[in-house]
Each structure stands twice: as C-alpha cells, then as structure tokens.
Amino acid sequence: MKRYLSSLLMILVLLIALPVQAQSTYRHYFIAISDALMQTKQQQDEEAQKTLVRFNEEWQSVTSDQATQKKAVDEALALALRAGSHDDRLAALTDLSNALVALDKAENPVDEAAQRAEFGQKMKPVLQTFEQAVAAEDVAALDAAYKTFNASWNKNERPVREQSIAMYGQIETQMAFIRIAISEDEPNMAAIQTNFDALKQSITDFVAGKETAEVVEGEFSLQTLLDHIAAAKGAIADEDYNAAADEIRAFIMVWPRVEMDISTRDSKLYTKIESTMPLVVSGLTKKDVDADAIDAQLDEFATAISLIAEKTDYTFWDAALILLREGLEAMLIIMALVTFLQRANQHHLTKWVYVGALAGVVLSVAAAFAMSLVFSASSMDANREIIEGYVGLIAAAMMIGVGVWLHTKSTANAWNDYIERQMGRAISTGSVVAMAMISFLSVFREGAETVIFYMGIAPSITAGELALGVLVAVVVLALVAFMFVKTSVKIPIHLFFKIATVFIYVLAFKIIGVSVHTLQLMNKVPTHIVDGVPMVPVIGLYPTVETLVAQAILLSIIAVTMVWQKRQR
Incomplete structure (x- = not known):
C-alpha cells in the first residue's frame, strides 16, 4: 500500500510540475523577447535562457494558418535556444522578433x-x-x-x-x-x-x-x-x-x-x-x-x-522546500497515526489509514487537474501576469495559515496533545470512517495546498529547476520514511515544526513581495517608492510602500501568533 501511495504522490507531483498552457496574445511573446534581449545585453545569459525556455513551452500550443511565417518563428526560436554565445543570442532574438512581427502582420494584414x-x-x-x-x-x-x-x-x-x-x-x-x-x-x-x-x-x-x-x-x-x-x-x-x-x-x-x-x-x-x-x-x-x-x-x-x-526567479530550493514541508508533514502525520495504532494494539485499523491517505492523493490529483483547467480558461481573456500575481497572494495567504498551525504545534506537548486528541476520538468511537478521515484530510489538505503553492511560483521557475526541486524533496522524503519504518526511532517532530515554521514564513514573505511587485508591473497596484530601502529580490524585498505594507502584515501575524502561543503555555 505504501508503494502505491508513493507512486500516486509522484503522479500528483508530475501533474503539478507540468507547465500550464494558456492562450496568449502575441503581445505576451513580444514582452518575453524584450526580456530576453534585455537580459542578454546585461550579460545575464542564464536568465535569458530561462526566459526563452518559458517562451518555448508556451509557444508549443500556438497554431496559425500562416504556415510559412509560423515556421519562420519556430526556426528562429530554435536558433535562439541553441545560441552558444552572447552575440549569437542577440542576433537570434532579433530574427525571432522580426519573424514574430511578420507572422502578426500576415495574420492581421494592414495597408x-x-x-x-x-x-x-x-x-x-x-x-x-x-x-x-x-x-x-x-x-x-x-x-x-x-x-x-x-x-x-x-x-x-x-x-x-x-x-x-x-x-x-x-x-x-x-x-x-x-x-x-x-x-x-x-x-x-x-x-x-x-x-x-x-x-x-x-x-x-x-x-x-x-x-x-x-x-x-x-x-x-x-x-x-x-x-x-x-x-x-x-x-x-x-x-x-x-x-x-x-x-x-x-x-x-x-x-x-x-x-x-x-x-x-x-x-x-x-x-x-x-x-x-x-x-x-x-x-x-x-x-x-x-x-x-x-x-x-x-x-x-x-x-x-x-x-x-530586476526579474525575480525562484530556485529549486524554493520548489523543494514546498514539497518537503508539505509532504513531510503529511508523512509524519500518517506514520504517527500508524505507530499510535500499533502501540494501542489496533493493528486492524492501520490499513484504513493508508486508504484515507490514498483517497487524499487521488483527490489532490483531481484538484490539480481542475485548477489547471480553471487557470487556463481564465488566462484566455486576461493578462497572465495579473493572474499569476493574484495566485501568488492566495498561495501566500494559505502559507500564513499553515505557518500559524505549525507554530502552535512547535512544542512536544502541543504536538502530542493534538495527535492524542484526534486519535482518542477515532478509537473511542471505533469508527473506521473517522480513522480514514483523519488520514484523508491530512493528505488532501497538503496535496491541495501544494498545488496552490506551485501555481504561485510556477511562472517564475524553469521546468528543470522545478523538477530538480521536486526530485530533491522526494529523495529526502523517501529517506525519512525509510528511517522511520526501519528504525522506529521517534523523530523529534516539534523541532522539525519549529524549523519548518521559519521556512514557510520566509517563503510566504518572498511570495508576497514578488506577487505584489508583479501586480505593480502590470499597473494593477500603485507603486510608491520608499527611499533608503534596499532591493533584495532573492527574499522578495522591494522598496515600495505596497510590498512593504503587505509583508508588514505577515510579520504582525507572526508576532501575534508568538505572543498568543507564549500565553497558552
């Protein structure tokens, strides 16, 4: 059962990692070419290549009745992707721009x-x-x-x-x-x-x-x-x-x-x-x-x-942290449930923990598919960057909720009380449904959140970086599961939650800054510059009133949570 669960989890990850295609106007592609030109001129060759890779991923869904002009764009794009030097890429990008202009004119002829x-x-x-x-x-x-x-x-x-x-x-x-x-x-x-x-x-x-x-x-x-x-x-x-x-x-x-x-x-x-x-x-x-x-x-x-x-990009570490945090939490909950049942001599109920987890993975896959359809449909008549900005803010809001939950479980007593309270209800009623629901909800919540989180950062990370991050997280999860199962050593969960809380808050801080900044670039959020504040894109810090206020709200929530938790002790 655990093998099947792992396989389905990988399917979920792969579906999330697939690029979300959206019908896009040529204006969007001209902007991408402009980005690549600017990055190439600034000697940011790696960033230019990432921009071209994203361009290529989206371009694959474009069709045109103007076969000759479309082929010219395809060939120019291929040359740009293969360009081995700074000058070659500049020349290829110029050709790509000209080819795209020719295609646009062929489809929309003007006098x-x-x-x-x-x-x-x-x-x-x-x-x-x-x-x-x-x-x-x-x-x-x-x-x-x-x-x-x-x-x-x-x-x-x-x-x-x-x-x-x-x-x-x-x-x-x-x-x-x-x-x-x-x-x-x-x-x-x-x-x-x-x-x-x-x-x-x-x-x-x-x-x-x-x-x-x-x-x-x-x-x-x-x-x-x-x-x-x-x-x-x-x-x-x-x-x-x-x-x-x-x-x-x-x-x-x-x-x-x-x-x-x-x-x-x-x-x-x-x-x-x-x-x-x-x-x-x-x-x-x-x-x-x-x-x-x-x-x-x-x-x-x-x-x-x-x-x-300045163009902000996420790295494979950001992608790994999302799946690692979400996957590890779900795994720990399931393993804790199984261990608790075994110690309580309720071995016959352990299979329902896996059934609940399996159902959570399946519905998470369905959620990923449905949300991809909604995302694409919305993008047909709206600027993709705007949607990305809003999705990023939604992701950050969910991360804040997760971070607060983690924060409240970051002591050993709080975690043990939480598990025993949930398990006590399931065993006292003898309800198989209750047992499966605990497992199902823990997995489905993590799976659905993971979809939202990856959608928030997907536009700013290459497929290769995303895949590498997912691979790193899966390897770590596999090692943790192996250690858990083979050694039966109790993992200091409360310590993990403390570390995970810091990571999730930092990532939420970054996504808030990047998302508000994206909406500012698309003229959906006003921009008021704050003098003296440095720009640190790697953590999502931008010197504008709007980004700083949004991030200040996050810091306020963290402070309130810390005070509340201290009083609860």
Missing part, C-alpha cells in the same frame, strides 16, 4: 501606406498650430502648442513605432529637445525653430515612406538608462551641471530604443519619464539649479527602472 497617410492627416492640424506658435516666438503659445502636439502624438504614434523604430526615435528625440528649449529661463528661439523644422521634416518623410532617420549604433537596455542616471547624479554631486545635462540628453537619445521595456510594464512610469526628463535637462541649465530636487527625481526614476529591470 502601411494608408496608415501613414492617416497619421499625416491627424497630425497636420496640430503641426500647423505648432508652426504658427514657433513663428510668433510667443513662449506661452509655444508651451500650449507643444502640449497639444504631444497629446496628439501620443494618441497617434503607433504606426510610426510599428513601421520604423528609427523614425519613431528621431521624432521623439526632436520633440524632447524642443521641450528642453521651451523650458529654459530664456528660451532659445533659434534652437526651437531648428528643432521644429527637423521635426516637421521627419513627419513629412515618414508619411512619404522615406527612411531618413540616422541609425543609432550600439546595444541599449534599461541598464543603459540606469548608467546615464548614475553618471548624471555623479556630475550633480560635483556641481558640474552641464555634464549632468549632457548625460540626461544621452538618456533621451537612448530612451526610444528601450521605452517599450517600461511602457509594457508600467505605463504611468513611462509617461512620467518621457514628460519629466526634458524638464530635468532644462532645470540643470537654469541659472539657479535646484540640485536636491533633481537628484531626488533621478533617484526615484532609478529605483523604479531597477524594479522593472
């Missing part, structure tokens, strides 16, 4: 010339108004005209970005330089006129289908933005404000090449950076520079960009 003409018609009125304000050299009119033009550009920029990222970047940069000139203490009308003429020509060229933008050489990532901010802060500290302004201008030049990495995750931050950085440059060129205010603003942007650039 690019018509799009450009429509863009030109929509921008024509605001461009004429802007031109009149420039000619009049009226600062107030210029400011109003720029804001109107910028609003229209933000509303209609999409075809430019999709058809020519170079032209898009050139127009964005020209707009930023106009904004800088307008915001100076004494606006340089000649510079405004020059930049406006260049802006008008860029728009005219795009509408005509001409590619006249200068190609900006180099590899750029969010780290490039952070480097420019750091250099600007250093110049500000040295009171070299011209050098600081040059660094922010360089930031603005790079911005269009990497802005999608931010806009797809935090649209509010994207808008704030794009509108504020030109003002930072003008602030640095004023006669009286408010260095403290500018430095604080740059600090805020650096922290916010770092939060997006």
Whole structure:
C-alpha cells in the first residue's frame, strides 16, 4: 500500500510540475523577447535562457494558418535556444522578433501606406498650430502648442513605432529637445525653430515612406538608462551641471530604443519619464539649479527602472522546500497515526489509514487537474501576469495559515496533545470512517495546498529547476520514511515544526513581495517608492510602500501568533 501511495504522490507531483498552457496574445511573446534581449545585453545569459525556455513551452500550443511565417518563428526560436554565445543570442532574438512581427502582420494584414497617410492627416492640424506658435516666438503659445502636439502624438504614434523604430526615435528625440528649449529661463528661439523644422521634416518623410532617420549604433537596455542616471547624479554631486545635462540628453537619445521595456510594464512610469526628463535637462541649465530636487527625481526614476529591470526567479530550493514541508508533514502525520495504532494494539485499523491517505492523493490529483483547467480558461481573456500575481497572494495567504498551525504545534506537548486528541476520538468511537478521515484530510489538505503553492511560483521557475526541486524533496522524503519504518526511532517532530515554521514564513514573505511587485508591473497596484530601502529580490524585498505594507502584515501575524502561543503555555 505504501508503494502505491508513493507512486500516486509522484503522479500528483508530475501533474503539478507540468507547465500550464494558456492562450496568449502575441503581445505576451513580444514582452518575453524584450526580456530576453534585455537580459542578454546585461550579460545575464542564464536568465535569458530561462526566459526563452518559458517562451518555448508556451509557444508549443500556438497554431496559425500562416504556415510559412509560423515556421519562420519556430526556426528562429530554435536558433535562439541553441545560441552558444552572447552575440549569437542577440542576433537570434532579433530574427525571432522580426519573424514574430511578420507572422502578426500576415495574420492581421494592414495597408502601411494608408496608415501613414492617416497619421499625416491627424497630425497636420496640430503641426500647423505648432508652426504658427514657433513663428510668433510667443513662449506661452509655444508651451500650449507643444502640449497639444504631444497629446496628439501620443494618441497617434503607433504606426510610426510599428513601421520604423528609427523614425519613431528621431521624432521623439526632436520633440524632447524642443521641450528642453521651451523650458529654459530664456528660451532659445533659434534652437526651437531648428528643432521644429527637423521635426516637421521627419513627419513629412515618414508619411512619404522615406527612411531618413540616422541609425543609432550600439546595444541599449534599461541598464543603459540606469548608467546615464548614475553618471548624471555623479556630475550633480560635483556641481558640474552641464555634464549632468549632457548625460540626461544621452538618456533621451537612448530612451526610444528601450521605452517599450517600461511602457509594457508600467505605463504611468513611462509617461512620467518621457514628460519629466526634458524638464530635468532644462532645470540643470537654469541659472539657479535646484540640485536636491533633481537628484531626488533621478533617484526615484532609478529605483523604479531597477524594479522593472530586476526579474525575480525562484530556485529549486524554493520548489523543494514546498514539497518537503508539505509532504513531510503529511508523512509524519500518517506514520504517527500508524505507530499510535500499533502501540494501542489496533493493528486492524492501520490499513484504513493508508486508504484515507490514498483517497487524499487521488483527490489532490483531481484538484490539480481542475485548477489547471480553471487557470487556463481564465488566462484566455486576461493578462497572465495579473493572474499569476493574484495566485501568488492566495498561495501566500494559505502559507500564513499553515505557518500559524505549525507554530502552535512547535512544542512536544502541543504536538502530542493534538495527535492524542484526534486519535482518542477515532478509537473511542471505533469508527473506521473517522480513522480514514483523519488520514484523508491530512493528505488532501497538503496535496491541495501544494498545488496552490506551485501555481504561485510556477511562472517564475524553469521546468528543470522545478523538477530538480521536486526530485530533491522526494529523495529526502523517501529517506525519512525509510528511517522511520526501519528504525522506529521517534523523530523529534516539534523541532522539525519549529524549523519548518521559519521556512514557510520566509517563503510566504518572498511570495508576497514578488506577487505584489508583479501586480505593480502590470499597473494593477500603485507603486510608491520608499527611499533608503534596499532591493533584495532573492527574499522578495522591494522598496515600495505596497510590498512593504503587505509583508508588514505577515510579520504582525507572526508576532501575534508568538505572543498568543507564549500565553497558552
């Protein structure tokens, strides 16, 4: 019976470990490619490979009527997965992005010339108004005209970005330089006129289908933005404000090449950076520079960009701890029940302990299957990252409950009283059903919780890491079971519970932080930066009010539990 129980437990583990497929838009895949590019540019080759592996796992469920374009994506993805060097992966990712764009266009054909003409018609009125304000050299009119033009550009920029990222970047940069000139203490009308003429020509060229933008050489990532901010802060500290302004201008030049990495995750931050950085440059060129205010603003942007650039992943140790904690607890309960029955000369009831455990495993497998179906169905019409964030919070809530339960059983007397109280009821009634239910509930609760826990971390761990964690946990469980059965040595359960309590609280702390952070990236939870708090992704610590408050609630629950347990003694 124990052999069958172990086999079914392995089936449960394998079902949980299977990747949950969900219908996903190509936008989701473009974000993944962007992540892999950013990680590769930052020399995070292992992280880039993990991102590609997850991409590949999800891509296997995608079908398309455009066989040629779909095959091109498949081949480009295969090359990216096999890339043996930094440069090879960058080239392969570029090819993969282009192939995916081609597939998207083939499935959703558009008339690019018509799009450009429509863009030109929509921008024509605001461009004429802007031109009149420039000619009049009226600062107030210029400011109003720029804001109107910028609003229209933000509303209609999409075809430019999709058809020519170079032209898009050139127009964005020209707009930023106009904004800088307008915001100076004494606006340089000649510079405004020059930049406006260049802006008008860029728009005219795009509408005509001409590619006249200068190609900006180099590899750029969010780290490039952070480097420019750091250099600007250093110049500000040295009171070299011209050098600081040059660094922010360089930031603005790079911005269009990497802005999608931010806009797809935090649209509010994207808008704030794009509108504020030109003002930072003008602030640095004023006669009286408010260095403290500018430095604080740059600090805020650096922290916010770092939060997006940092990608949290769980390791095989996290996966092992979940199954080890849950599986070991269930095993100990079952073994304790069997041992108690044997010592009470109730050998005929031990088989029902195994029957109850077997039923718990079977229903846990069913729960895993049902929850996978629900997860996939929900993902069809919702952003997967959002669901992952909420599932992670649910997992953390369940972990808190488990941790509190463990905490209350972390003394030898409390554990013995608990087992004897439950077993006393079963034996006194002579109820086989009661005996089986104790075993069933202990296993089913652990199995169902394990499903939730793994769903909470599955999106942030590779299949290999998850499988390794599960294997490590299974080996440890097998060793413990062997020792328990062969030696009949009483395991100091209360000591184990104390250690397990610490582990489960730490993991809950991490999952809470990661989940809230994920929801912040998807713009479902506001983000308020807290200065002075370090970012430690390995434990889920992020310098935002929202993540810290959520984790503070967990710490409060732990403190209350400790006080309550102490009083119970």
